[in-house]
Amino acid sequence: MIRRSNGPAIVENDMTPMIDVTFQLITFFMFVLNFSEAEQDERIQLPSSQLAKPAEGVVEAPITMQLMANGGVLYAGEIIPVDEIGGSLQRERDIIVASDKDPKRATVIVRADGRANAGDVQRVIQICQELGFQQFALRALYKPD
């Protein structure tokens, strides 16, 4: 009489659905990951507006000025007093001129905290104007009502 061996049966799980879902997740994260937002800083709480237009196309020669609530300008990882930002802006201007671009066409993006003094923002704009910059983009969070 032949007896069948009752050894342990190998159960093979079908991994295909799990791999499918995992790839879907990776695709999702790859699409929503935006490295261009690296300039944003958590220390600055932008005011919100329902009419702030998302930038269309590529901004020519953008210079970002981040103004903190205490009045300092966050620039290249350092906090610089408003009245001393001229030197850094002058260097930016020199770079723009050296690359055959016109400072008048460059855009200064002002990312100012909602609690910052309006006068400090105006002072930054004034310093930019004295260096020949004319285009400004006052940045706000877009919040439709």
Added chain:
Amino acid sequence: MPPPLPRRRLEKVAVNMTPMIDVVFQLMIFFMLTFNIIAPEGDFDVRMPLGKSSAEPPDDLQLPPIQVRLASDTEGTLAGISMNGEPVQDFGDLRQRVAGFVDVALESGASLADVELEIDCDYELNYINIIDAITAVSGRIEDGQLIEMVKKISFVPLKQQP
């Protein structure tokens, strides 16, 4: 006649999926850790060349700029709004008055590009009020449609610095 070749049984080749799944999970963990939800940002584009202010006499054909004054207390809180010297209740009221001004200007043959607005604010005023004022004067949403109002916005040059 040669003898027939022995039939080879088809063998099921099991591909080892473990390394691929390892890599895939590593990727997923990377993306999950670097993922942060950022609210979309937008801009108010303002063109402000140096030396342009209401102190210059306007041309005959040029409309005088709308003057909006934002006063603040010492804490930076908005203490009062006025438009062309007349007190305004709030930013909603400001929007209505500017809309009325723009409508009159358009009926008289001017274009939106001719309408200018100057914001005069105290140094200590919180910047959020500037954005609220610009939001109020630059357009209004009716039936889900944006109706543009003032496109040329500038600041009155600073008078005092602390």
